[in-house]
Amino acid sequence: MTIRSDAREAETAAFLAAHGLADAAREPLAGDASARRYERLRRPDGSTLILVDTPVPAEDLVPFVAIGAELAAIGLSVPAILAADVDRGLALQEDFGNETFSRLLAGGADPRPLYALATDALIVLHRGWPAGAAPRLRLPAYDAALFVEQTRLFLDAYCPVALGRPLNGDERSGFETAWSAVLEPVCAGAPSLLLRDYHVDNLMRLPRPGTAAAGLIDFQSAGWGPRAYDLVSLLEDARRDVAPDLAEAMAARYLAAFPETDADTFRRAMAVLGAARHTRIVAIFVRLAVTQGRRSYLVHLPRVWRLLEAQLAKPALGPVAAWFDRHLPPAARAAFVVPETT
Template sequence: MTGPVLERLLADETQTARLGEDLALSLRAGDVLALKGDLGAGKSTLARALIRALADDASLDVPSPTFTLVQSYDTRIPVHHFDLYRLASAAELDELGFDEALTQGAALVEWPERAEGYLPRTTLSIELVQHGEGRLARLSGQAAAFDRAARSLAMRGFLERAGWGDARRRHFIGDASARSYEIVTLAGQEPRVLMNSPRLVLGPPVRDGKPYAVIAHTAQSVTAFVAIDRALKAGGVSVPQIHAEDQDQGFLLLEHLGSEGFLGKDGEPVAERYAAAAELLAMMHGRTWPQRLQAGPGSFHEVPPFDRDAMMIEADLLVDWYVPAISSGPPSEDLRSGYAREWNALFDRLQGSEYTLMLRDFHSPNIIWRDNRAGHDRLGVVDFQDALIGPSAYDVASLAMDARVTISPEIEKKTRDAYVAARHAAGAFDEASFLEAYAIMAAQRNSKILGIFVRLEKRDGKPYYLKHLPRIRDYLRRALSHPALASLREFYNTHGLLEERTL
């Protein structure tokens, strides 16, 4: 196998196990890791650490599969541990269900030399050789698995430079983007969050020679997060303290604000928490925020505008992805032109609306509830790198029509009313203008989400987002009930865009 090579010195068994942990954090379903080395080289130590990290169980029994040939583990990513030492021929891999295992998870293969021609070209090879009192690990490959492993090792290097090189790493959350988060723990320290935010891959041009992300003003690097984090903290919003940063590579070591969300023990939304978040928004929208934010010495982030092009390219996701999925064919030109006409008329109505720093995804997955705090400090905000200068009503709609949680009309109204009351209490506030902008932004956002959730299934292989579609359609109907949206509502009804569908 040819391709790039990475080498790491492993002074002892602890460092070998740490390499296994680092590889576990990079593993994806379909990956094959070939573990090479003589007897006693540390292959079993490496495999055991990797599997325990995936299981988040340091005491998990991980026996050698020398006699069973394969052991399977139902971990975060199912992993199948193969030992081919006793394999008579590579053809026996079929009998062991090797290909089927890869459709369900990842494979660790000891003694891969016994099946060299059988393993996929995307296999990541890890060779362990004696080196003085320790070992040398040599990683090689030529596909995404190697790239992910290399990035995970770079994250360990970042932790070492931050004084956290001995930290234990565990998967925390991922999101619909390429970003991911880990919980890292170190003896004597509070747990922290390791943020992995690779530079955005822009993709092909989609309109006027520009990629989608450029038109929609999606953050292209972690610099946006750093700048907005510092501005929000200075403005009285509880956001993570940044303990260490590498903006070039896209790594941040952050304060861990907690894990409690906006749902009660029964899984239902807690109305008081949504109201408190609305009051936090009211405080933020009463402030003046600079558009040019400092991200470091001599480094700045210009907060982009939520302009007409950005609004339209987002709304068009419904036509580009949702419509083909429900109609088994591309949208007609009449539908496209009529859709654009209706939305442009509504965007015209936003011109007199209040504009401010708009966090863009202000909803329950990105807000931490801290019951032991008081006032606005009860709310920790953790995801805001895609913030824009846009209608203040957008974030209220994002919160009150939470895309991942079923918010009843009653809780939606309580949330919106809490915001309106707080704005009135702070001074002059144009409630009628706000309510119209709220309806427009709610309709735009939920139209966009219908398209995004279908795109995540069709393009990115993430079908679990489809379960949210009935909720999003319900939110869209609510938003379209405002009199200002009567024409758009008629258009959606005429084209069957609000009908219940099973994809």
């Protein structure tokens, strides 16, 4: 847990006091892999709000507010921002409660209705997102070059630890060339909003009708890119297993809503983007373990490697699979034991 400085605590207390919340009870909430912090504020009357505290408001708070307004305009549920001090990275937002999809699933909820709701929310998003919103919001373009750049983290954070040496120039160049070859065709189609971290930890069930029952959070890193990315993020989750028949049913559900979309092309895009995402996640989890001692993430590595290996076996990933076969023997993959320190 991040330790707050006295100065930051004083800023926060002043912010709360300015909005009539000096007497609110404060309860820290579990965070994610980012530097953001969240607290639940409970007023004397029992009503609650969420305090958001981010050290990088230009990257977190500003886009969250702007993107959230666009999502709400097309009928999706996002937390309402009730007050914000953008310069200080502090905000008060609506409290969606505790019913994340992941918590409901862990409690024994039937996964099919939850995944259907999440899939339907993506359908609403991809049907309704206004094309003019991308330049208006200055969203980053998730094109082939950006995806290749993101996969490079694997070269920097995973390979030196797994192989005991940094990669040379030819190895790095071959990796980037392989990824460019498979990503460029995938990124050539018509884009839409790409939420980027669309999975059951970032979805809340709300007492609202239709797809508004899916509360969306953690979308401040959204961009403009391939539609298949968020669906594969949902169905190939780094933190929990999704039954293959359920994943297939949801992919079919999505495609049925877009009969003009070529199903084979879309599924190839899911495979390539899924592999790129898994490659980056492997690197992120190892980096968190090695540099920050956050080893709890390592429990998910075997799952992510299984997902990655399944995609590498598909023809669409041929060039990338060849690079992995040449440079990362099986012992340096899922079975690799991450050391306590570098």
